[in-house]
Amino acid sequence: MKYDVAVVGAGFSAIAVTINLMRHLPASARIAVVGDDPGFGRGTAYRSEFHLHRLNVPAARMSIDPDAPEDFLDWLRDHERPISGSDFAPRSDFGLYLRDRLAALLRERDSRAKVDFIKAKAVGCLDIGPETTLIRLDNGDGLAVKATVLCLGVGSAPLPLGHDAIAPAARAVIVENPWRLSWLSKVGRHERVAMLGSGLTMVDQVLALRATGHRGQIHVLSRRGLLPHAHDVHHGTPVPIDLPETDRQISKLLSHLRRNVRAGAPWRAVMDGLRPHTQNLWQQLNEDQKARFLRHALAWWTIHRHRLAPDVGVELKQLVADGTVRVHAGFLQRIEATDPGVTLTYRKRGTSGLERLSADWIVNCTGMERAGIRHSPLLQAMAARGQLQGDPLGLGIVVNGQSQLVARSGDTHAHIYVVGALTAGRFWEITAVPDIRVQAQGVTRSICAALEREPA
Ligand SMILES: Cc1cc2nc3c(=O)[nH]c(=O)nc-3n(C[C@H](O)[C@H](O)[C@H](O)COP(=O)(O)OP(=O)(O)OC[C@H]3O[C@@H](n4cnc5c(N)ncnc54)[C@H](O)[C@@H]3O)c2cc1C
Incomplete structure (x- = not known):
């Protein structure tokens, strides 16, 4: 089968690219x-049906189209959702919005490019000519395409513990991938749950547990024991950040931000003011500076930058205050099977002393995989053939500034693009809708221009 473009993936990145292509390619x-x-189009993020699984970006910034910033708000209004631009809509509504916007374009079938949805996984991506790539599918079919956009997301991070440190009998109560929400129904109402990781994934899982009637003790263990901050109810205007031109040392940049806060600007507004600069700033850092940022500042960056909807923040605070959620800072050493349940041994942060936690279930909430290719047989196959190279800091795979894939040799695959968190090594801030939608638009422009240049 022959196509102009293959979009590989089924999450937000894929739907954003598909919608852009349908709008801009000829019929x-x-x-x-x-x-x-x-x-x-919903992917892991937007398929949840829990009401408290909210977007962590205000509705006014979640339009799929950066040139029509009101689009999601219009959808919310049309569907009589009482939500303003600074509110945090349920993630399920965002999933429905994406589905509707795609469906509307598909209905205009005579005037739009034709789209075939193929239910399969891509397992190979081979250049078979200067202008043609063969996408091999797990159902045995192959697609010959002129341009490919890989929108594969990243998998969930593995447990922060070696295989030998986990007793085989404990494995039955370890939930390695909490996004498959079926685990919730197995947990007894008063059973003890230990969550590994204290970020947004943990908060999601705690809220989901509570919504399904769980009333037992929840332990949260992470290296620093830091919880995400919440957005301000009175969503402030971002403070424009005037960054020093020359110095790109992380410590100096941090001092600069702190000075803004000391001068009276709310820290959330300072973080939001930094947002337009982040991608450029990241690209100006050298490898050492980036590594230092990841080592020392990442945990702090994450809790300030990726915030909770205000009412979700209130709910979490309440659960911590009443002791339902107990947060521990330390390094997990081993998991043993005990009767009943399991025991987690961890080294408390800042000490050499070992502490123990008892639980009936352990849930891996360490979030998205940073290295990016462990979860994907397709990317592993491409890496084995030298078609791609992993980012040196483990942030996905290497792409150039136009999101085109770079091979191990350093050559660019001009017809293969990558969209979404796999490109974090190049762009850093590329996991959320406001950034991915811009990347999807840029990739679409490049593809349209390349196809137009082609001889008929
Ligand atoms: C729980 C959660 C909540 C979030 N909330 C927000 C939010 O409120 N606001 C925000 O801006 N961002 C949020 N994010 C960030 C989110 O990652 C992005 O908004 C966006 O959903 C990422 O979409 P994606 O398509 O890049 O990845 P994914 O949603 O992970 O989709 C990747 C898709 O690719 C498919 N795939 C992988 N390999 C293959 C293959 N070989 N062949 C075919 N298909 C393949 C997968 O099955 C999957 O469907 C959230 C993320 C999570 C996990």
């Missing part, structure tokens, strides 16, 4: 969208 073009996720 004669053919697009294949390859994915085996049941809720196309």
